[in-house]
Amino acid sequence: MSRTIIERGGSPILVCDENGPAVSSTQHALDLIGEAFDCADAVAVPCQRFDETFFSLETGLAGEITQKFVNYRIRLYIVGDVSFWTDRSSALRDFVHEANQGRHIRFIADLNDIALSTVSSDFRRRIATAKLRGVHDRGWPSEF
Numbered sequence: 642m643s644r645t646i647i648e649r650g651g652s653p654i655l656v657c658d659e660n661g662p663a664v665s666s667t668q669h670a671l672d673l674i675g676e677a678f679d680c681a682d683a684v685a686v687p688c689q690r691f692d693e694t695f696f697s698l699e700t701g702l703a704g705e706i707t708q709k710f711v712n713y714r715i716r717l718y719i720v721g722d723v724s725f726w727t728d729r730s731s732a733l734r735d736f737v738h739e740a741n742q743g744r745h746i747r748f749i750a751d752l753n754d755i756a757l758s759t760v761s762s763d764f765r766r767r768i769a770t771a772k773l774r775g776v777h778d779r780g781w782p783s784e785f
Contacts, residue, residue, distance in 0.1 A: 646681060649755045654718070655681040656752065657690060665692035670706040674713045683716035685752060688723050696726035698733055711745045718755060719748045 645656045655677040664670060664686060677684045694700040710717040727734040740746040749755060 647685075647752065652683065653681040654683040654685055654716075654755065657684065657686045659687045659689055661690055663692050664690050664706065665694065665702075667705045667709055670709040674709060674715050677715050678713070682714075683718060683755075684710070685718040685720050685755070688719050688721035688748075691719070696723070696730070696733055698730065698736060703733075703736065707740070707746045714745075716744070717746050718752075719746070720751060722750065723748055 645658070646653045647656055648654070655673075657673065662669065664673070673684050673686065692702070694702045695706065696703070698704070707717060723733075723737060727737055737748045741748055747755075
């Protein structure tokens with residue numbers, strides 16, 4: 642996957658391409674987390690990349706994928722219009738609402754909706770930890 646990194650509030654965000662592989666399993670989520678782990682503290686994924694089962698809460702896929710991001714402290718931005726699915730499921734509508742109240746998972750219309758206040762210092766903490774361990778030159782921004 643080619644990396645596209647944007648910066649919001651001084652924190653890097655890995656932006657996934659619309660035409661990439663479908664996110665249809667927890668392994669796909671772990672692949673995205675691995676891609677972001679050394680270069681960003683958030684991942685922005687177009688909603689079109691998620692398999693239909695993600696938006697059907699009874700499958701459990703949404704919970705499994707979002708939990709992986711929470712566990713690894715990588716924020717997940719699901720970018721795009723999800724009204725097609727939320728109009729058909731009050732449970733999903735509630736899930737989106739609750740996710741948007743939290744800190745780790747956000748459903749947003751476009752990248753401009755990433756609020757500066759939601760970007761954490763997790764990335765800076767990981768960089769500081771890596772420097773203490775003697776890990777150097779991984780493509781981090783020069784201010785680190």
